[in-house]
Amino acid sequence: MKFWDFQADARRSTKGLLGAFLLLVLGIVVSVHLALALVFWIPALLMVATTPLTLGQAAVTYPTGFLATNVGLVTLMVLGGAWIKRDNLKQGGLHLARQLGAREVRPALSHAEQQYANIVQELCIAAGAQLPQAMVLPRDMSLNAFAASWEARDAVIVVSMGALEYLSRDELKGVVAHELSHLREGDTRLNMELAGYVFGLEMLFNYGEEWSERGMPVFGWPLMAVGWLGWLAGQALKAAVSRQREYLADAHAVQWTRNPDGLGRALRKALWLQDHAHEAAAMQSSPGLRGGSGLRSPLVAHMLLVDVEDSDALHDAWHLGGVNWLASHPSLEERIARIYGQEQDALPLQEGEQRWVNPFAAALPQARPEA
Amino acid sequence: MNTTWMVVAAVFAVLIVWGIVVYNRLMELRNRTVNALAQIDVQLKRRYDLIPNLVSVAKKYLEHESQTLEAVIRARGQAQAAATALRTAPGKPEVAQAMVAAEGVLGGALSRLMVVSESYPELKADATMRSLSEELNSTENRIGYARQAYNDQVLEFNNASKAFPAIVVAALLGFPALPMLQSTQNAQEREAIRVQF
Numbered sequence: 001m002k003f004w005d006f007q008a009d010a011r012r013s014t015k016g017l018l019g020a021f022l023l024l025v026l027g028i029v030v031s032v033h034l035a036l037a038l039v040f041w042i043p044a045l046l047m048v049a050t051t052p053l054t055l056g057q058a059a060v061t062y063p064t065g066f067l068a069t070n071v072g073l074v075t076l077m078v079l080g081g082a083w084i085k086r087d088n089l090k091q092g093g094l095h096l097a098r099q100l101g102a103r104e105v106r107p108a109l110s111h112a113e114q115q116y117a118n119i120v121q122e123l124c125i126a127a128g129a130q131l132p133q134a135m136v137l138p139r140d141m142s143l144n145a146f147a148a149s150w151e152a153r154d155a156v157i158v159v160s161m162g163a164l165e166y167l168s169r170d171e172l173k174g175v176v177a178h179e180l181s182h183l184r185e186g187d188t189r190l191n192m193e194l195a196g197y198v199f200g201l202e203m204l205f206n207y208g209e210e211w212s213e214r215g216m217p218v219f220g221w222p223l224m225a226v227g228w229l230g231w232l233a234g235q236a237l238k239a240a241v242s243r244q245r246e247y248l249a250d251a252h253a254v255q256w257t258r259n260p261d262g263l264g265r266a267l268r269k270a271l272w273l274q275d276h277a278h279e280a281a282a283m284q285s286s287p288g289l290r291g292g293s294g295l296r297s298p299l300v301a302h303m304l305l306v307d308v309e310d311s312d313a314l315h316d317a318w319h320l321g322g323v324n325w326l327a328s329h330p331s332l333e334e335r336i337a338r339i340y341g342q343e344q345d346a347l348p349l350q351e352g353e354q355r356w357v358n359p360f361a362a363a364l365p366q367a368r369p370e371a
Numbered sequence: 372m373n374t375t376w377m378v379v380a381a382v383f384a385v386l387i388v389w390g391i392v393v394y395n396r397l398m399e400l401r402n403r404t405v406n407a408l409a410q411i412d413v414q415l416k417r418r419y420d421l422i423p424n425l426v427s428v429a430k431k432y433l434e435h436e437s438q439t440l441e442a443v444i445r446a447r448g449q450a451q452a453a454a455t456a457l458r459t460a461p462g463k464p465e466v467a468q469a470m471v472a473a474e475g476v477l478g479g480a481l482s483r484l485m486v487v488s489e490s491y492p493e494l495k496a497d498a499t500m501r502s503l504s505e506e507l508n509s510t511e512n513r514i515g516y517a518r519q520a521y522n523d524q525v526l527e528f529n530n531a532s533k534a535f536p537a538i539v540v541a542a543l544l545g546f547p548a549l550p551m552l553q554s555t556q557n558a559q560e561r562e563a564i565r566v567q568f
Contacts, residue, residue, distance in 0.1 A: 111505060115505055118506070118512075122509055122513050125513050126516035126519060128520055256516075258519075
């Protein structure tokens with residue numbers, strides 16, 4: 001994997017997408033103004049059509065401060081939305097992780113947790129990053145992980161128990177490195193801010209709906225139309241940014257571990273789980289241990305190693321031209337193909353595959369190639 | 372004072388400010404490389420501290436392998452001495468060479484210990500041994516990453532100090548290019564020993 005190229009590529013695309021987002025918000029401001037101006041023009045045009053009056057004589061008069069009100073309203077909603085959403089993460093990554101049921105890692109508890117705690121420290125040296133709090137989702141046997149932070153000092157990396165159970169040391173290393181990239185690049189914060197702006201556009205739609213319910217559809221409908229289109233475009237742009245950040249995190253993981261096979265194999269195992277949901281459920285015998293529920297929170301959906309969003313009708317409907325426009329993650333196949341430079345098969349999980357069994361495992365002859 | 376002098380003075384002032392900015396930047400980068408080097412030292416020390424514990428646990432099971440255990444302890448002592456020497460006389464190529472050699476011997480001795488312990492199932496099953504070898508394994512990784520980070524810092528410093536016009540300041544104020552840790556270029560060294568339980 002040409003990880004330097006992929007990183008530069010992802011950074012450039014993010015910048016372009018953020019520019020597009022800014023243009024979108026400006027476009028919405030202009031559209032709302034034009035749509036509401038049209039409301040004033042329709043009676044005038046009707047008058048021109050039905051009476052001998054000319055357009056000049058049926059002069060349209062806007063209420064005082066019409067432009068300022070429209071621009072102010074939209075800006076207020078978009079910024080206000082972002083402000084409201086911010087509250088969710090302001091309490092910090094640690095708080096969020098606890099809310100989702102995570103606990104601090106306990107190296108003394110098991111060999112797996114000892115390895116995990118060590119891996120986080122190793123990679124912070126490799127990445128030159130500050131040490132985040134390492135946490136575990138104890139009842140989650142799915143294969144997943146996420147990172148969250150609002151500021152550097154409240155950063156957390158959380159992995160599911162399933163990841164500790166089913167991944168080898170190298171594979172877990174790839175996963176942790178991927179999450180570390182999200183932390184170092186400030187992806188949580190970026191995504192929260194974008195989500196806030198999209199929420200603001202949604203508020204515009206709701207506001208329009210309220211107006212039409214109050215019997216003023218002439219003002220309500222244009223707001224609803226613009227709000228909905230803006231919301232949709234905002235969602236698509238936000239998802240596109242998120243997909244680029246995933247590629248960036250994958251590229252960072254390869255750079256820091258200098259081992260594409262670590263993250264690559266972890267993603268191939270996740271692919272197998274995705275394709276074999278029933279077999280996986282049978283393996284994870286205790287139903288109470290089935291994972292994913294806490295991870296369905298929209299607050300972390302974009303930060304997960306592997307997407308767990310339900311493929312609902314909305315998402316399916318926007319699957320066009322081979323790209324799922326509203327997906328926060330590129331497909332696993334695509335990510336694996338990028339990491340390896342070619343397509344790879346899924347890797348089946350094996351029952352009781354525990355990383356700390358398999359002592360010595362022919363590692364020594366491989367580890368010291370004769371120079 | 373006429374206009375010419377004022378222009379000359381202004382140009383001079385700009386040059387001085389620019390020189391200060393470049394100097395500070397180079398200084399910061401060089402300090403970071405010193406810090407990165409210290410990180411390697413921290414990790415090496417961690418390894419030296421772990422080895423006696425590892426040996427004392429292994430001793431309980433490996434009655435007939437006292438030679439192997441002694442070799443590890445001896446190699447650890449030599450490597451530790453070489454590291455101390457490097458700390459007191461940094462930048463001397465022969466001291467650094469001795470250090471790399473001692474580390475190589477230690478790696479070999481640990482590797483032999485691991486091969487020997489292959490045939491002692493009780494040792495492999497010992498929880499303390501497993502925990503210690505995970506720590507040792509992690510330390511090997513940290514040493515590798517700390518070296519990688521050091522080399523990345525050196526690269527950044529060398530790039531910054533060799534670019535024109537900063538190279539003028541670097542030459543005038545004495546910022547020689549720093550050497551990379553060559554040992555990490557060697558695949559064998561980078562793999563270090565792999566301790567897996």
